Amino acid sequence: MPSDATTTPRNFQHHEWGPRLISGLAKILCTAAAAVALLLLFVILGYMVWKGIGGLHWSFFTNLPLEEPMGMRNCIVGTIILAAIASLIGVPIGMLCGIYLAEYSPKGWSTAVIRLTLDVLAGTPTILFGVVVYQIVVVRPQNFNGWVGHISLWAHRVQSWLGITNGYSGWAGGLALALIMVPIIARATEEMLRLVPLAHREASAGLGASKAETLWRVVLPTAKAGIITGIMLAIARVAGETAPLFFTAFGNDTMVYNPNRQMPSLTEQIYNYSQSDDPHWRAQAWTASLVLVSMVLVFSAAVRIATRKRRIRTH
């Protein structure tokens, strides 16, 4: 450092245009990208509303596909049942998996492998989950050889014990969707638990709480909002799944409540109708899309309002 550094005259005005130009460009590019993303989203949603709103009558919610005027009551109920089955299986497994990763797993390569596996699963094309469930649950196992056979055999035994039949069914569809949910929920839970400050855990331990008590009474309540958001995202995601349902729930034109039967869903119906030559059916597909998106929106908003943190009173 030069010895006369302190005596060098300085002023703090900008001389160089380089940094200012780069800074300005970066701002413009980011704003533009955000604008493009928002614009695309609104174009898609707007187009959907424009095409779908015409078919929005009460009959859509009260009638079945083969009735006149045609409706999708069975598909709406089917989507709800499938999402419920998926949540019933996927939420506990995903949360426990996330809790294990954040709180109990040894730090080392095994945990890294589990985490990587979950990330890969989260990015796996979902049709694969449909095919796997198709092979294990839907198809009556014929061949019990090899390790695939063993899995099939055990799956078949568990299935019989639970009273779940072979063939396309709501159970199979729900299971496929649950497999999609698990990695999303596990990673969300893990991330949220890691965000809980060490200070809370230390405070609890210092008061004589066991690890389980600390987890149950301090850590999970603190991370609750974030975990619920993760679960909501997972449910919204599976509510929009189509491909795995073709291999598992398959669809049904009648009203079905029994998960042992083929189960209709909005997404599967949207696919079928959108392939049709009949413009009336294609309009129905648009309406179904609008209803599906609205259902997810209303559900997310409802859960968020129900679990909203009570406002902190300051006096």
Place this chain on the structure above:
Amino acid sequence: MILADTSTDISQKAHGAGTHGLSGTVPVTTSATAARQAVEVQNLEVFYGQHRAVHNVNLKINHREVTAFIGPSGCGKSTILRCFNRMNDLVKHCRVQGTVKIHGADIYARGTDVMELRKRTGMVFQKPNPFPKSIHENVAYPLRIHGVRGKAVIAEKVERSLRLAGLWDEVKDRLHASALSLSGGQQQRLCIARAIAVDPDVLLMDEPCSALDPIATKTIESLINELSKTITIVVVTHNMHQAVRVAHQTAFFYMGNLVETGPTDKIFHNPVQHQTLAYVTGQFG
């Protein structure tokens, strides 16, 4: 009274004899009226992996007195404090050797109930760390985990703790407001109320005022004085004036060694060790 055990530390021996002009000082000796010891530390060594953070510390802490641990950063004073309720168990690669006895019981003995130990040995941390729950729930938490049931019983114990912590009058009308709505000083007093809710014998305070302003600090210090009538308090502090204000006894640590212990007045005005004198007169640290 704390006994200034003869440390085996070499650097101390080197400085020990001269005492640098403090002629006429004699080593602190045991008093005939020695109070019951709340904590007794024998040959304590703490390792973080290969690094030895605490070297052969021998120390006695008197029942129902305030003892201050002073010393520069990294001298091991917090580490030793965290041995008293085995918080170091939570730190990976941390190993503790030697004996720590609380009211005569060896807390590192096999079969020790660590949850019970931590119930009887409350801890207050450097940064106020209330749970993101209501004021009431923060103080009720330790009661619940230690099996206290009944709304009325819990409410009564919560009130008593908050009164002891001098917080009751400030929060009695908003017990169900979030603890995070309190000021820093109030939060720290809430943490003290939480720690004393289950009647601990010993209260460990790890720099309890370092995140607080002078007025809040003063409040906490008078609280320490008040509480010491019924609870043994060990307070780690960076602030030497604080040690003078609150502590009956002071222990000075340096580089993982216990350099000197004794009555606070003596440590600050008439220390035996040259390092102690240098530290309390602000020559380093």
